[in-house]
Amino acid sequence: MPPGRYSPAAERVPLILRRLRRAYPEARIALDYSTPLECAVATILSAQSTDVGVNKVTKSLFSKYRTPEDYLAVTEEELQREIHATGFFRQKTRALKGLAQRLVDDFDSQVPKTMAELISLPGIARKTANIVQGNCFPEAARRDPDAGMAVDTHVGRLAVRLGLTEHNSKEAERIERDLVQVVPQRNRLNASNLFIEHGRRICQAKSPRCEDCVIESLCPSSQEAGLNDLYRFSRAIARTTPTMGG
Ligand code: SF4
Known part of the structure; x- marks a missing residue:
């Protein structure tokens, strides 16, 4: 049967x-990105926003900001203006700045691969961590006992x-x-x-x-x-x- x-x-x-x-x-994931950092940023911006709207914003954002250091160098006001259209731009700006700072301080400016490390980052809860790990680090996800599902x-x-x-x-x-x-x-x-x-x-x-x-x-x-x-x-x-x- x-x-x-x-x-x-x-x-x-x-x-x-x-x-x-x-x-x-x-x-497949509807957000545009070409690096793990871009995947993490796009996913943070997608909260309470549409993927189409996020993709419009990140097209210009990703051409200007390529590394965590770039997100630290820009002023909060300027970053808020860049991501304004995705909504909740103040919280999202704080999350992006916090994420960039932790990556620079603790991860050699690279996005880490394990769930435990990913969910330790500011602005990244399990959903975002699963999206980043699953899409950018599939091999790590296969070996990670904490890997889940977005x-x-x-x-x-x-x-x-x-x-x-x-x-x-x-x-x-x-x-x-x-x-x-x-x-x-x-x-x-x-x-x-x-x-x-x-x-x-x-x-x-x-x-x-x-x-x-x-x-x-x-x-x-x-x-x-x-x-x-x-x-x-x-x-x-x-x-x-x-x-x-x-
Ligand atoms: S509730 Fe959703 S999944 Fe279930 S039959 Fe309807 S459309 Fe399909």
Whole structure:
């Protein structure tokens, strides 16, 4: 019997990934970068912004600032002006300056490769660290016991709708812990990109297009099958339950 929508996650995930890979063979990170530093900067700037908007800003930014020292040499005001269009420009400027300073002070001006080192950097939490490590240092990711999977808003929503986690979609680190149980290390970067692509095109937050979905038969939230949307349900629960922190 092939897996169905209520089969255990470990049985459904390989099939889910196979179908998404067929639907989105080109799925990859949508941010433009050519070095690990640029990848880290672009990912920091992408918070609360669109990838298209970030790419517009970084086109000019990366032509002017190539090293951590360049980010330290520019004034805060000038850097704020450069990244203004990505929103939250004051916090992001502080994060970029802090990141540059740590890289110069402790890492010989290079972006480090391990998760432990990456998440020790200012402005870099697990999502950004996973994106930088997975895209720029895939070999290091394969050897790193702390390597995980980048969980953004799309990945979180998909994980909840597909019943791959019982946490609510905003609990990114808990969802990541659930996903790494069922997504093999070698597939995590690709899985994250596939979920993001599917979340953008088909499994949108407000109105998922279940009738056009290639993984509908594996989804316990299918509206095509008249089922409850686990994402909407978990959001409603989250609104009425005090958070436990951590
Ligand atoms: S069936 Fe609907 S809810 Fe499930 S993954 Fe597809 S689009 Fe999303």
